[in-house]
Amino acid sequence: MISVQDIVKSFDGNMVLNHISTEMKDGCVNMIIGQSGSGKTVFMKSLIGLFQVDGGRIEYDGRCLTDMNEKEIRALRREVGMLFQGSALFDSMTVLENVLYPLEMFSDMNHQQMVDRAKFCLEHVNIPEHVYNLMPSEISGGQQKRVAIARAIVLNPKYLFCDEPNSGLDPKTSLVIDQLIHQITQEFNMCTIINSHDMNSIMEIGDHIVFLKNGSLEWSGSKDEIFHTGNEALEDFVFASNLYKKVKAAHQA
Amino acid sequence: MKIIQHIGEYFILMGRVFRRPDRWGMFFRQYMKEVEKQGLQSLPIVIIISIFIGAILTIQAKINTENPLLPTYTTGLLTRETLLLEFSSTILCLILAGKVGSNIASEIGTMRITEQIDAMEIMGVNSANYLIAPKVVAFITMMPFLVIISIAIGLVGGWGVGAFTDIITVADYVTGIQYAFNPYYVTYGLIKSVVFAFIITTLSSYYGYNARGGALEVGIASTNAVVNSNILILFSDLILTKVLL
Numbered sequence: 336m337i338s339v340q341d342i343v344k345s346f347d348g349n350m351v352l353n354h355i356s357t358e359m360k361d362g363c364v365n366m367i368i369g370q371s372g373s374g375k376t377v378f379m380k381s382l383i384g385l386f387q388v389d390g391g392r393i394e395y396d397g398r399c400l401t402d403m404n405e406k407e408i409r410a411l412r413r414e415v416g417m418l419f420q421g422s423a424l425f426d427s428m429t430v431l432e433n434v435l436y437p438l439e440m441f442s443d444m445n446h447q448q449m450v451d452r453a454k455f456c457l458e459h460v461n462i463p464e465h466v467y468n469l470m471p472s473e474i475s476g477g478q479q480k481r482v483a484i485a486r487a488i489v490l491n492p493k494y495l496f497c498d499e500p501n502s503g504l505d506p507k508t509s510l511v512i513d514q515l516i517h518q519i520t521q522e523f524n525m526c527t528i529i530n531s532h533d534m535n536s537i538m539e540i541g542d543h544i545v546f547l548k549n550g551s552l553e554w555s556g557s558k559d560e561i562f563h564t565g566n567e568a569l570e571d572f573v574f575a576s577n578l579y580k581k582v583k584a585a586h587q588a
Numbered sequence: 589m590k591i592i593q594h595i596g597e598y599f600i601l602m603g604r605v606f607r608r609p610d611r612w613g614m615f616f617r618q619y620m621k622e623v624e625k626q627g628l629q630s631l632p633i634v635i636i637i638s639i640f641i642g643a644i645l646t647i648q649a650k651i652n653t654e655n656p657l658l659p660t661y662t663t664g665l666l667t668r669e670t671l672l673l674e675f676s677s678t679i680l681c682l683i684l685a686g687k688v689g690s691n692i693a694s695e696i697g698t699m700r701i702t703e704q705i706d707a708m709e710i711m712g713v714n715s716a717n718y719l720i721a722p723k724v725v726a727f728i729t730m731m732p733f734l735v736i737i738s739i740a741i742g743l744v745g746g747w748g749v750g751a752f753t754d755i756i757t758v759a760d761y762v763t764g765i766q767y768a769f770n771p772y773y774v775t776y777g778l779i780k781s782v783v784f785a786f787i788i789t790t791l792s793s794y795y796g797y798n799a800r801g802g803a804l805e806v807g808i809a810s811t812n813a814v815v816n817s818n819i820l821i822l823f824s825d826l827i828l829t830k831v832l833l
Contacts, residue, residue, distance in 0.1 A: 383710060412712035423703040437711050440610055496710075 336360055337382065337494065337526055342391030344381055351377045352388070353551045361493075362524045364517055364540045366531055369547035370572060376498065378547060379530045383415060383496060384408050395494065413441055416487030416525075418497040418516075422479040424471040424486070430457070431467040434486045441490060456485040460515060477508035481515065488519055495520065497529040501536055509533065513540045534573060537561075546572065598794050604716035605724065605790070618722035626688050626723065626789075627730030631737070637683060638676065638738040642745025645670050650749075650756050663756050664764015667746040669773070676738035677777040678825050681784035684734075685817040689792040692723055693813035696796030697806035705797070720793040724786065731785035732778045739777070776832050783828060784821050791817045 337359040344352040351374050359365040367375050380386045382393055384400050393400040395411060403411065424433050434453040438444060444452065457467065460481040471479055480500060487495060497516060501509035517540040520527040531537060537544060538558055546554040546569050554566045561573055609615035649666040696719060699705050708715040743765055750758040792813035799809040 385706060385709065409712040409714070412710055415710055415712075417707065417710040419703045419707060421702055423707040425699075425704055425707075426702075439614060440711065440713055490711075 336396055337528070338392075338394040339382065340392040340394070342381060342388045342393060344377060344386060344388050351550050352381060353549075354391070355547075355550075355552045356391075357545050357552060357555055359526050359528050360543060361526045362521060363527070363542035364520050365526070365528045365543045365545065366537055366541040367528065367545050367547065368532055368537060368572070369553075370532065373547040374550040375530045375532075375547055377550075379496060379498060379528065382528065383417065384412070413490060414493045416490070416492035416495045418480070418483050418487050418495070418500050420499040420502045422471070422476075422483040424479055424483055426471050429468050429470055430462065430474065430482050433471065433482060434489050437486065437490050453485075453489060456489045457482070459488075459519070460485045476503055477505075477511070480504065480508075480512050484512075484515060484519070488523065491523065493525060495525045495527040497527065497531075499531055499533075500529060501531065501533045506535065509535065510539065516540065532572075537573075597798065598790070601716055601720075601794055601797060602790060604714060605720045605793070607714060607717050609717055609721065610714060614718070615722060618718070619726050622722045622726030623730055625691075626727045627734065630684060630687060630730075630734060633683070633687060634680065634734050634738050635741050637680070638671075638741035639745040639748070641675055641679075642667065642671065642742030643749050644745075645675070645742070646746035646749040646761065647755055660757075660760040661764035661767050664746065664761040665767050666764075667761075668743065668765040668769075671739050671742040672773040672777055676735050676742060677780040677784070678821065680735065680738050681731075681781060681788065681821055682818055685784075685788045685792075685821060686814050688727060689788045689813045689817045690810045692789060692792040693796040693799075693810040694806055696720070696793055697799035697809045700797060700799050701802055701806060716797065720790070720797070723793060724789040727785045727789045728782055731781045735777055735781045736774075739774070776828075779832060780825065780828050783824055787820050787824065788817045791820060 339355060339357050339359075342352055342355050343350070355378065367378055369375050377386060381388050382400075384393075384403075388401060391401070395414075398411065400408065400411065424430075425436065428436065431450070431453055434456055435449055438449040438452060442449060442452075454464075454467070462478060462481055462485065466474055466478060466482075471482070474482070495516070500512050500516060504512065513536050516527060516529070519525065529536070529541075541558045544554075544556060544558060544561065545552060546566075548568050554564060554569045556564070561569065564570065645667045646663060649663045649670075653662045653666065696705075699719070705715045705719070708718065746765070747758065747761055750756045750761040795809040795813040795816075796806075799805050
């Protein structure tokens with residue numbers, strides 16, 4: 336579980352995160368939602384420690400990130416997997432080498448065990464074997480995301496962060512990626528945090544939703560509660576599309 | 589103020605670069621890749637430039653020493669001294685700053701803007717050490733070899749002028765390049781080249797590592813890396829020459 340208590344972050348005097356407190360539970364897909372510029376990415380990067388917060392506490396199962404030194408943060412990060420918006424696969428390595436990389440850096444397995452583990456993870460995300468020796472630039476965007484998921488989970492992380500995992504993907508592939516994230520979250524009982532403004536994802540896999548507006552926590556709850564909230568800003572965001580207005584109407588009916 | 593900030597950030601980055609690698613095996617693997625990329629792949633340009641500069645220096649030295657009072661071996665002597673003292677260390681490094689420096693800055697800069705460096709940091713990898721240290725060590729170890737090769741090829745270029753033209757005789761040229769040879773000049777050139785290799789790799793890595801934004805910023809980082817490496821090479825050349833000669 337990740338517990339966030341009253342965190343504050345500003346850049347050049349501009350308050351970007353304004354006293355945010357929330358909890359991200361294990362075995363759940365926790366979604367951070369909000370409009371562009373609402374502070375989602377800064378919030379996520381602060382949770383991982385890529386940005387140092389100006390105030391407040393971030394605890395990983397009782398271990399306070401904000402009190403840790405660099406060495407302790409690096410040790411904690413070995414329990415963290417992250418899926419980046421642009422996949423962030425190492426373009427000088429093949430697909431298999433990308434997944435092997437965390438194992439080579441941090442595991443004590445022999446080479447064959449590492450290859451077996453990497454192949455297991457790649458199979459788990461449905462990457463066919465003929466792709467293993469291709470470079471990231473030679474595979475599709477959807478496959479790149481799946482390889483990035485395989486790399487993120489190869490060390491059995493306790494916490495999985497995903498920054499807009501469906502960005503740039505078609506609706507069908509987005510659904511596959513969503514379901515994959517949901518499946519591995521439950522299978523490995525991970526604490527998964529997704530930064531997204533894709534309503535399909537939110538309604539598909541969001542267990543716990545945190546809505547940010549102008550750097551403040553505006554609302555949090557479950558996806559079912561979204562339909563009954565009286566929060567105007569959240570309704571503006573959620574029901575911006577006609578499709579979801581119809582869904583709401585049908586839900587209320 | 590900006591320059592003080594850059595200097596501070598540069599030293600903080602170097603503090604992260606020169607730490608014990610997480611895995612020595614990974615370090616040596618990266619080191620061998622960089623030896624190939626920064627060192628061996630620089631050989632063709634070093635050979636081409638050195639052979640032409642050697643020949644050109646010989647012709648220019650001959651033109652400027654057309655004096656019956658000067659011995660005929662002066663041309664070879666001048667070619668050798670210029671190659672040893674300045675061309676094969678300083679000028680070669682200025683040229684390599686363009687090739688190697690821009691390559692390093694754009695490679696690391698692209699990794700930064702595509703979040704590959706963030707991905708390493710999230711995994712708990714010391715990305716500065718993993719990416720930069722092998723480049724620095726590889727180029728520092730390869731640079732003396734490139735300098736020695738450049739000196740040898742440059743002298744061959746001068747010999748070619750004697751062998752294939754009637755500007756100078758081969759005998760006079762060979763006598764000149766052997767006359768009053770001071771081995772310390774080779775040491776001086778090698779010391780300079782190691783310092784310049786450090787400047788090129790660390791400065792280019794610094795600009796690449798701190799690139800933010802998109803392709804435009806990577807281009808700017810690459811340009812800054814080359815320009816500032818060149819300035820620092822010339823500045824340190826002045827200091828090293830004063831100290832070592």
